[in-house]
Amino acid sequence: MTTTANPPTRNGVDTATLFATIDAVKAAPQAAKFQFRAHNEWISGTHNRGRIHDFFGVGEERAHERTFTFDADHPAVLVGSDNGPTPVEFLLHALAACLTAGLANIAAARGIQLTEVRSTVTGDIDLNGILGLDPSVRNGYENITVRFTVKGDAPAEKLRALVDQSRARSAVFDVITNGVPVAIEIDTD
Amino acid sequence: MTTTANPPTRNGVDTATLFATIDAVKAAPQAAKFQFRAHNEWISGTHNRGRIHDFFGVGEERAHERTFTFDADHPAVLVGSDNGPTPVEFLLHALAACLTAGLANIAAARGIQLTEVRSTVTGDIDLNGILGLDPSVRNGYENITVRFTVKGDAPAEKLRALVDQSRARSAVFDVITNGVPVAIEIDTD
Numbered sequence: 001m002t003t004t005a006n007p008p009t010r011n012g013v014d015t016a017t018l019f020a021t022i023d024a025v026k027a028a029p030q031a032a033k034f035q036f037r038a039h040n041e042w043i044s045g046t047h048n049r050g051r052i053h054d055f056f057g058v059g060e061e062r063a064h065e066r067t068f069t070f071d072a073d074h075p076a077v078l079v080g081s082d083n084g085p086t087p088v089e090f091l092l093h094a095l096a097a098c099l100t101a102g103l104a105n106i107a108a109a110r111g112i113q114l115t116e117v118r119s120t121v122t123g124d125i126d127l128n129g130i131l132g133l134d135p136s137v138r139n140g141y142e143n144i145t146v147r148f149t150v151k152g153d154a155p156a157e158k159l160r161a162l163v164d165q166s167r168a169r170s171a172v173f174d175v176i177t178n179g180v181p182v183a184i185e186i187d188t189d
Numbered sequence: 190m191t192t193t194a195n196p197p198t199r200n201g202v203d204t205a206t207l208f209a210t211i212d213a214v215k216a217a218p219q220a221a222k223f224q225f226r227a228h229n230e231w232i233s234g235t236h237n238r239g240r241i242h243d244f245f246g247v248g249e250e251r252a253h254e255r256t257f258t259f260d261a262d263h264p265a266v267l268v269g270s271d272n273g274p275t276p277v278e279f280l281l282h283a284l285a286a287c288l289t290a291g292l293a294n295i296a297a298a299r300g301i302q303l304t305e306v307r308s309t310v311t312g313d314i315d316l317n318g319i320l321g322l323d324p325s326v327r328n329g330y331e332n333i334t335v336r337f338t339v340k341g342d343a344p345a346e347k348l349r350a351l352v353d354q355s356r357a358r359s360a361v362f363d364v365i366t367n368g369v370p371v372a373i374e375i376d377t378d
Binding site for chain 1: 200201202203206207210211214215218221222223224225226227228229230231232233234235236237239241244246247251253254257259261262263264266267268269271273274275276277278279280281282283284285286287288289290291292293294297303305306307308309310311312313314315316317318319320321322323327328329330331332333334335336337338339340345348349352356358359360361362363364365366367368369370371372373374375376377378
């Protein structure tokens with residue numbers, strides 16, 4: 001395999017554009033203000049459907065190339081019809097996806113060719129919390145564990161350092177470990 | 190429309206099974222210990238694919254009726270190929286889905302027939318954080334807002350109270366507002 005010192009694309013990451021984007025934001029920090037959105041419509045019981053399409057960024061309204069829709073539900077054992085994952089499973093997916101995307105970008109920036117990145121995220125939860133049966137039990141996960149397998153053309157230490165840096169710059173890791181204020185507005189008209 | 194005082198199903202919620210499940214957990218609190226999981230495989234660049242299937246609950250290994258897969262990616266403006274929503278958008282979807290599922294269950298338990306539940310969740314984020322350009326900016330959302338439209342056969346006050354109770358018992362709301370410890374393990378063999 002022939003490689004060059006600084007190929008334009010590594011790990012499928014267009015590093016030239018990545019660095020140009022960072023430089024552009026450095027010159028115009030306001031460009032980095034984004035607003036992401038999810039729309040949701042209740043269907044029946046615990047079954048509802050999310051729609052992700054529009055967002056704001058780099059100074060203007062934007063949209064994904066297509067609309068992504070995702071059903072959520074509870075399995076039968078939690079009195080649902082299993083039309084989709086539970087909401088708490090989507091949280092775990094978001095965490096794995098964020099850490100993995102960051103890892104690929106960081107590896108590209110550091111000149112490391114990845115050959116495999118897999119992860120399993122597990123979250124332990126005691127449903128006595130959400131069922132209101134034990135006031136000492138929280139509603140959400142008690143703890144979350146991410147297990148990564150990372151392979152590439154660098155020593156184990158450098159591969160591990162990719163995960164460390166991805167965690168240090170992960171939006172979802174920050175939200176899930178540190179929390180964010182959430183406001184709720186209700187319209188009944 | 191004819192209604193009965195306590196129909197077995199309201200809002201698509203099998204209330205008899207819901208109450209029986211709560212009674213069963215009351216009698217055997219260990220049954221409420223669940224572990225949810227998401228598996229993820231890197232594809233290229235910021236594009237990766239999550240898989241949700243197996244989980245543990247009510248004392249044994251279980252699985253959804255089918256495997257759910259979800260691609261995540263960045264849009265072109267964030268140096269991706271837009272093969273799926275961003276990880277941070279999945280977070281917002283999880284929040285809307287959790288609050289909506291809870292709301293339908295609570296409405297059913299309170300004998301309120303819902304006719305419409307819609308929501309839009311927005312999250313404001315300054316990417317100077319994850320780009321490492323401003324140490325005073327956090328990586329994750331600065332704030333999240335949920336805007337609900339709730340309609341049903343009850344006065345506005347009672348419809349609003351459904352959202353309040355759903356928030357008070359939401360697993361995802363708890364995780365996103367209060368945070369959870371996340372451990373990361375790395376295998377490079």
